[in-house]
Amino acid sequence: MSAEIICVGTELLLGDIVNTNVQFLAKELANLGIPHYYQTVVGDNPTRLKEVINIASQRASILLFTGGLGPTPDDLTTETIAQCFNSPLVEKADIIEDIQRKFTARGRQMNENNRKQALIPDGATILPNPTGTAPGIIWGPRANLTLMTFPGVPSEMKRMWSETAVPHLKSQGWGKEIIFSRMLRFRGIGESSLATKVNHFFDLTNPTVAPYASLGEVRLRISAKTTSEAEANSIIEPVAREIINIAGADYFGQDDNTLAQVVGGLLREQQQTVAVAESCTGGGLGAMFTEIPGSSDYFWGGVIAYDNRVKISLLEVSAEALEHHGAVSNIVAQQMALGVKQRLKTDWGMSITGIAGPGGGTDIKPVGLVYIGIASPDGQVASVECTFGDRTRDIIRYLSSCTALDQLRRKLI
Amino acid sequence: MSAEIICVGTELLLGDIVNTNVQFLAKELANLGIPHYYQTVVGDNPTRLKEVINIASQRASILLFTGGLGPTPDDLTTETIAQCFNSPLVEKADIIEDIQRKFTARGRQMNENNRKQALIPDGATILPNPTGTAPGIIWGPRANLTLMTFPGVPSEMKRMWSETAVPHLKSQGWGKEIIFSRMLRFRGIGESSLATKVNHFFDLTNPTVAPYASLGEVRLRISAKTTSEAEANSIIEPVAREIINIAGADYFGQDDNTLAQVVGGLLREQQQTVAVAESCTGGGLGAMFTEIPGSSDYFWGGVIAYDNRVKISLLEVSAEALEHHGAVSNIVAQQMALGVKQRLKTDWGMSITGIAGPGGGTDIKPVGLVYIGIASPDGQVASVECTFGDRTRDIIRYLSSCTALDQLRRKLI
Numbered sequence: 001m002s003a004e005i006i007c008v009g010t011e012l013l014l015g016d017i018v019n020t021n022v023q024f025l026a027k028e029l030a031n032l033g034i035p036h037y038y039q040t041v042v043g044d045n046p047t048r049l050k051e052v053i054n055i056a057s058q059r060a061s062i063l064l065f066t067g068g069l070g071p072t073p074d075d076l077t078t079e080t081i082a083q084c085f086n087s088p089l090v091e092k093a094d095i096i097e098d099i100q101r102k103f104t105a106r107g108r109q110m111n112e113n114n115r116k117q118a119l120i121p122d123g124a125t126i127l128p129n130p131t132g133t134a135p136g137i138i139w140g141p142r143a144n145l146t147l148m149t150f151p152g153v154p155s156e157m158k159r160m161w162s163e164t165a166v167p168h169l170k171s172q173g174w175g176k177e178i179i180f181s182r183m184l185r186f187r188g189i190g191e192s193s194l195a196t197k198v199n200h201f202f203d204l205t206n207p208t209v210a211p212y213a214s215l216g217e218v219r220l221r222i223s224a225k226t227t228s229e230a231e232a233n234s235i236i237e238p239v240a241r242e243i244i245n246i247a248g249a250d251y252f253g254q255d256d257n258t259l260a261q262v263v264g265g266l267l268r269e270q271q272q273t274v275a276v277a278e279s280c281t282g283g284g285l286g287a288m289f290t291e292i293p294g295s296s297d298y299f300w301g302g303v304i305a306y307d308n309r310v311k312i313s314l315l316e317v318s319a320e321a322l323e324h325h326g327a328v329s330n331i332v333a334q335q336m337a338l339g340v341k342q343r344l345k346t347d348w349g350m351s352i353t354g355i356a357g358p359g360g361g362t363d364i365k366p367v368g369l370v371y372i373g374i375a376s377p378d379g380q381v382a383s384v385e386c387t388f389g390d391r392t393r394d395i396i397r398y399l400s401s402c403t404a405l406d407q408l409r410r411k412l413i
Numbered sequence: 414m415s416a417e418i419i420c421v422g423t424e425l426l427l428g429d430i431v432n433t434n435v436q437f438l439a440k441e442l443a444n445l446g447i448p449h450y451y452q453t454v455v456g457d458n459p460t461r462l463k464e465v466i467n468i469a470s471q472r473a474s475i476l477l478f479t480g481g482l483g484p485t486p487d488d489l490t491t492e493t494i495a496q497c498f499n500s501p502l503v504e505k506a507d508i509i510e511d512i513q514r515k516f517t518a519r520g521r522q523m524n525e526n527n528r529k530q531a532l533i534p535d536g537a538t539i540l541p542n543p544t545g546t547a548p549g550i551i552w553g554p555r556a557n558l559t560l561m562t563f564p565g566v567p568s569e570m571k572r573m574w575s576e577t578a579v580p581h582l583k584s585q586g587w588g589k590e591i592i593f594s595r596m597l598r599f600r601g602i603g604e605s606s607l608a609t610k611v612n613h614f615f616d617l618t619n620p621t622v623a624p625y626a627s628l629g630e631v632r633l634r635i636s637a638k639t640t641s642e643a644e645a646n647s648i649i650e651p652v653a654r655e656i657i658n659i660a661g662a663d664y665f666g667q668d669d670n671t672l673a674q675v676v677g678g679l680l681r682e683q684q685q686t687v688a689v690a691e692s693c694t695g696g697g698l699g700a701m702f703t704e705i706p707g708s709s710d711y712f713w714g715g716v717i718a719y720d721n722r723v724k725i726s727l728l729e730v731s732a733e734a735l736e737h738h739g740a741v742s743n744i745v746a747q748q749m750a751l752g753v754k755q756r757l758k759t760d761w762g763m764s765i766t767g768i769a770g771p772g773g774g775t776d777i778k779p780v781g782l783v784y785i786g787i788a789s790p791d792g793q794v795a796s797v798e799c800t801f802g803d804r805t806r807d808i809i810r811y812l813s814s815c816t817a818l819d820q821l822r823r824k825l826i
Contacts (some may be wrong), residue, residue, distance in 0.1 A: 013449060015440030020431055022454070027428030036426060037461055038453035041435070048450055055468060170592055276696070276717065282708075283691065283699025286717040290695025293806060300720040303727070304699040305690065310714040310757055314727070344723055358706055391708060 001144075003036040004060035006052055008068040008077050010043040021066045021154055032175035034062065044074040046083070053077055053084045061144050062169075067152035069134035071113040077149055078137065082121040085141035088117040092126060099133045106212065113231045127164050130157040138168060148174075180232030181223040181238055182254055185214075187406045189250040191218045199241050207235050209243070215395065217252075235357055249410055257403040260288045260295075266412040267298035269379060272347040274408070277303035277315050277340035279327065279353040280370065287402040300346050303412075328353050328365055330373075333383040337373030346382030349375035352404050354386070356396045366390070370400045372407055397411065414641065415559075416442055416449040419465055421481035422565055423456040432477045434567055440592035441574060445588035446638075447475065453675050454607065454762035457487040459496070466497045474557050475582075480565035482547035484526040490562055491550065495534040500530040505539060512546045525568070540577050542728035545569040551581055559585075593645035594636040595653055595667055596625075600819045603662040604631045611656050620649050622656070628808065629815045630665075662823055672818040673701045673708075679825040680711035680761075685790065687821070688757035690728050690749040692766040698814040709723045713759050718749065728752030741766050743784055746796040752788030762788035765817050769809045779803070785820055 042052045049397040068077030095118035103110040127136035136149040150157040201209040207224040224235040244251045253262045276285045303314045311317040317335040325331045341349025354370025361367035368388035375381045388396045455465045481490030508531035516523040540549035549562040563570040614622040620637040637648040657664045666675045686727035689698045702712040716727045724730040730748040738744045754762025767783025774780035788794045801809045
């Protein structure tokens with residue numbers, strides 16, 4: 001018993017869109033424990049689609065189709081499937097009603113073309129589409145073969161998958177064991193160093209632990225195969241706790257927790273406020289802080305001091321420091337952090353000054369050299385030197401903002 | 414004569430990664446005028462891969478493979494292909510040498526596993542991989558069938574494709590007619606309004622004109638099928654010029670030109686400088702300006718005035734305006750723009766203040782209400798009210814920054 005995914009659409013053959021549907025379905029099948037060995041993409045062409053269905057129905061018992069359910073003449077998935085299994089199409093009154101209702105709600109007239117969407121193979125069940133006009137089908141044209149069709153629009157397909165297809169597959173006995181995962185996120189440690197520290201966890205079988213490298217952070221995915229989320233948590237939790245203990249301050253959060261969220265949470269807990277002074281990031285650190293709804297509780301604002309005149313006039317950076325050490329230096333980073341803290345009257349002041357490239361680098365101060373300053377509530381000022389190497393401007397700016405957030409996080413914990 | 418793309422990798426079946434390789438190759442095949450009707454994904458399993466190759470080699474004459482060229486035991490593409498066509502593998506000394514050279518350059522030792530990567534089917538040509546250790550092959554195992562293999566790493570695959578595969582395919586007579594495109598970009602006009610204005614161009618056949626909607630802008634792609642880029646330009650240029658004329662100020666740039674780039678170019682031309690005052694975008698506008706290398710020529714910096722105290726202390730927004738009109742108002746936007754212009758002594762001052770949500774909206778001032786202020790070199794201040802509707806926080810912030818840039822662009826042209 002295995003599944004196969006068949007995506008129908010000439011736009012996929014032209015490369016107009018990237019096929020995210022197949023990735024979604026592949027992941028979902030893996031989570032349900034349903035093996036699948038092939039994915040096929042074919043255009044809006046009934047002869048070729050028939051060939052694909054013939055091949056797939058010989059080697060798989062669950063065929064998932066995306067695309068080709070729309071109202072236009074080149075949407076041919078349903079009728080081609082019916083032809084493959086010599087089944088007539090029947091018009092479903094509930095589908096017509098549903099489409100009419102949706103058109104009325106949008107203040108539009110149902111088109112005669114839409115009637116086509118109400119035709120499904122005799123014996124098939126409707127796979128309802130709550131948001132769009134194109135319903136899918138669940139159909140067993142012969143023993144040991146189930147076909148399910150979904151529209152190509154990702155949001156419609158995903159909702160139909162989770163609301164109807166998954167319960168159906170579970171009712172067939174699939175997904176008794178489901179994979180639950182927790183992603184632990186780390187900063188300030190490389191993938192191989194972290195791997196060395198937690199090496200002994202990689203041999204576990206349930207849960208499994210696997211490392212993932214990601215820009216500016218390292219992740220460990222802990223996955224458990226169980227019958228319930230509660231059981232998964234009980235398997236994952238002790239391993240997660242051990243790993244977090246080993247990693248110490250390098251661990252910052254899990255799953256969707258971003259650095260900005262974690263830092264924001266810490267500031268809110270400690271009822272402290274922060275302001276930023278940015279040179280090479282040009283506002284990127286402030287933008288990161290304010291991505292988080294409610295960040296006005298602790299983030300007051302800042303100064304974008306791209307030009308040295310602004311560093312002097314608004315942040316009271318000394319002309320002497322700029323002249324002797326340059327704008328990209330520990331001393332200027334410190335003066336910027338202190339300057340913004342004092343000017344905005346916040347508990348913390350943070351600064352970033354560096355060379356984001358691609359131009360502007362020298363032998364002594366190469367592209368990727370960045371200084372991050374932090375002024376603390378007690379009036380202390382510290383700074384760190386970062387060398388992000390010969391990366392692109394975007395990445396250097398992104399890593400600078402992330403590192404600044406991480407520096408503050410380490411001071412707050 | 415048609416091509417077929419076969420992607421090999423269990424990670425694709427698990428949904429761990431999205432298959433961008435196939436989109437890239439699909440687009441490239443379309444550009445070369447090579448038809449292709451099927452794409453297949455299969456795991457690192459020689460039996461199933463063989464089946465896929467057997468099917469594909471019966472219906473296509475060019476097979477493109479990605480993935481499975483690495484040094485580990487589950488990388489099986491090359492040897493499986495050889496088995497399919499009953500060819501022995503031969504070790505290529507040049508590949509061994511090349512791998513050794515690359516390892517030395519990276520200060521590492523070549524691994525015994527890497528020897529495997531030097532084995533290719535007898536009679537095949539090496540498809541060199543300038544950046545990685547896994548070379549591909551170009552092989553015609555029988556008449557009217559060409560196989561090409563590429564590694565799964567997108568950057569390596571793409572370079573090998575353009576440096577070796579494309580010239581090879583052209584030498585076989587493909588790509589005599591190539592599709593060249595130019596994307597025209599518009600702001601401040603909806604897709605349907607623009608479509609109505611330029612409707613008569615949609616019937617053209619060479620070049621073709623097609624609209625694309627994109628977040629915060631509308632695009633028209635003009636595509637010409639010709640034998641040379643010069644000829645393509647001569648076909649595209651008059652149509653582009655006519656459309657740009659019709660669109661007037663709503664046209665802002667083409668291809669990779671971003672708004673920030675276009676605005677930066679105008680400021681540089683006019684030798685003027687700009688500063689920003691940001692509330693709800695929290696630095697996002699400054700970050701957009703400074704994405705462009707060399708933006709220090711015209712972008713001096715700004716004030717992130719997230720908290721009202723900062724609006725008062727650094728931007729001289731009046732407490733009275735804040736009290737009577739609220740921070741999200743025309744008058745505060747104007748005071749912010751003027752304040753930052755005066756404080757930073759730039760020619761232009763720009764401001765953004767709004768409600769990015771998800772919280773903070775009221776009946777009178779709903780989420781998505783944003784004011785954008787611009788203070789001009791002559792001391793005039795203007796502001797516009799935008800209603801971005803009930804969108805997500807990210808999108809409202811993004812559209813706010815884009816609109817601010819566009820407002821300045823319209824004043825500069």
